[in-house]
Amino acid sequence: xxxxxNTTAKTAVLEVFEKSKTALSHTEIQKQLNDVCDRVTxxxxxxxxxxxxIIHKISNLDGTVKYAKCNxxxxxxxxxxxxxxxxxxxxxITCLESVKPSYIMPHNYKVxxxxxxxxxxxxxxLNSNI
Amino acid sequence: xxxxxNTTAKTAVLEVFEKSKTALSHTEIQKQLNDVCDRVTxxxxxxxxxxxxIIHKISNLDGTVKYAKCNxxxxxxxxxxxxxxxxxxxxxITCLESVKPSYIMPHNYKVxxxxxxxxxxxxxxLNSNI
DNA sequence: AAAATTAACGCAACAATGTTGCAATTGATT
DNA sequence: AATCAATTGCAACATTGTTGCGTTAATTTT
Numbered sequence: 001x002x003x004x005x006n007t008t009a010k011t012a013v014l015e016v017f018e019k020s021k022t023a024l025s026h027t028e029i030q031k032q033l034n035d036v037c038d039r040v041t042x043x044x045x046x047x048x049x050x051x052x053x054i055i056h057k058i059s060n061l062d063g064t065v066k067y068a069k070c071n072x073x074x075x076x077x078x079x080x081x082x083x084x085x086x087x088x089x090x091x092x093i094t095c096l097e098s099v100k101p102s103y104i105m106p107h108n109y110k111v112x113x114x115x116x117x118x119x120x121x122x123x124x125x126l127n128s129n130i
Numbered sequence: 131x132x133x134x135x136n137t138t139a140k141t142a143v144l145e146v147f148e149k150s151k152t153a154l155s156h157t158e159i160q161k162q163l164n165d166v167c168d169r170v171t172x173x174x175x176x177x178x179x180x181x182x183x184i185i186h187k188i189s190n191l192d193g194t195v196k197y198a199k200c201n202x203x204x205x206x207x208x209x210x211x212x213x214x215x216x217x218x219x220x221x222x223i224t225c226l227e228s229v230k231p232s233y234i235m236p237h238n239y240k241v242x243x244x245x246x247x248x249x250x251x252x253x254x255x256l257n258s259n260i
Numbered sequence: 261a262a263a264a265t266t267a268a269c270g271c272a273a274c275a276a277t278g279t280t281g282c283a284a285t286t287g288a289t290t
Numbered sequence: 291a292a293t294c295a296a297t298t299g300c301a302a303c304a305t306t307g308t309t310g311c312g313t314t315a316a317t318t319t320t
Binding site for chain 2: 057059060061062063065083085088096098099100101102103104105106107108109110111112113114115116117118119120121122123126127
């Protein structure tokens with residue numbers, strides 16, 4: 001339908017995701033890009049990548065929004081039903097690909113998407129006795 | 131420890147929550163309050179109410195933040211482990227008190243809080259064929 | 261390989277949301 | 291009634307996200 005182009009800015013953003021093990025906010029991406037492109041462009045690239053199903057959006061308990069690359073095998077129908085972990089100490093958000101919640105819904109609801117975010121202490125911060 | 135006071139502004143905010151069946155954003159509360167108090171005051175009241183465990187904060191997939199009154203019986207230790215439903219059509223967020231996800235966590239994580247938000251169509255919007 | 265098409269960009273300006281400092285007010289306590 | 295500190299209003303600021311528009315550049319077509 002659409003024709004998404006491979007621009008230098010988009011490539012740069014994707015490289016940042018490639019390097020990062022954790023989810024990134026718009027601001028964090030901007031810092032790593034070092035003026036490769038405008039702030040607005042990053043917003044637009046993120047929107048496009050979400051639409052193209054290359055990254056997904058995660059909204060944290062504290063209201064911050066982050067993005068992470070989808071590193072699943074290319075499925076035809078793609079639902080981000082895995083959990084995310086948000087560390088209260090280092091504020092890193094990581095995908096817990098293996099954690100998939102099971103639940104029972106009341107009737108008459110149509111569920112399209114789920115957001116399952118757990119927060120607490122990540123292994124790194126848990127072991128460095130806070 | 132602290133001494134939270136019962137002010138007119140706080141009472142007004144609580145009345146708004148009492149009347150509402152759905153979760154409310156700061157803006158929605160402000161509109162219903164009709165200049166009872168300043169915009170900043172509402173932010174501070176919400177912070178206090180969350181701290182006092184009277185309301186809880188819900189952050190939606192789209193990044194919007196809402197608050198809802200906790201209408202559970204007064205438990206000593208209080209974890210908001212129920213789900214929330216966010217309608218993509220009417221944008222209302224409701225608590226699904228009965229829906230509690232079960233999941234298995236990897237070791238070395240300490241989970242303090244969970245945020246389980248489902249989005250799609252609520253019964254009201256589902257039945258009014260969109 | 262050049263021309264044509266249009267997605268993507270930069271810039272500026274704006275809108276929404278949340279935060280902070282400080283003096284004045286007011287609820288609770290003595 | 292006097293005291294104390296939590297709460298408020300105001301102003302100013304910070305952050306985050308959006309929009310319009312003329313220009314640039316990635317693809318496609320010729």
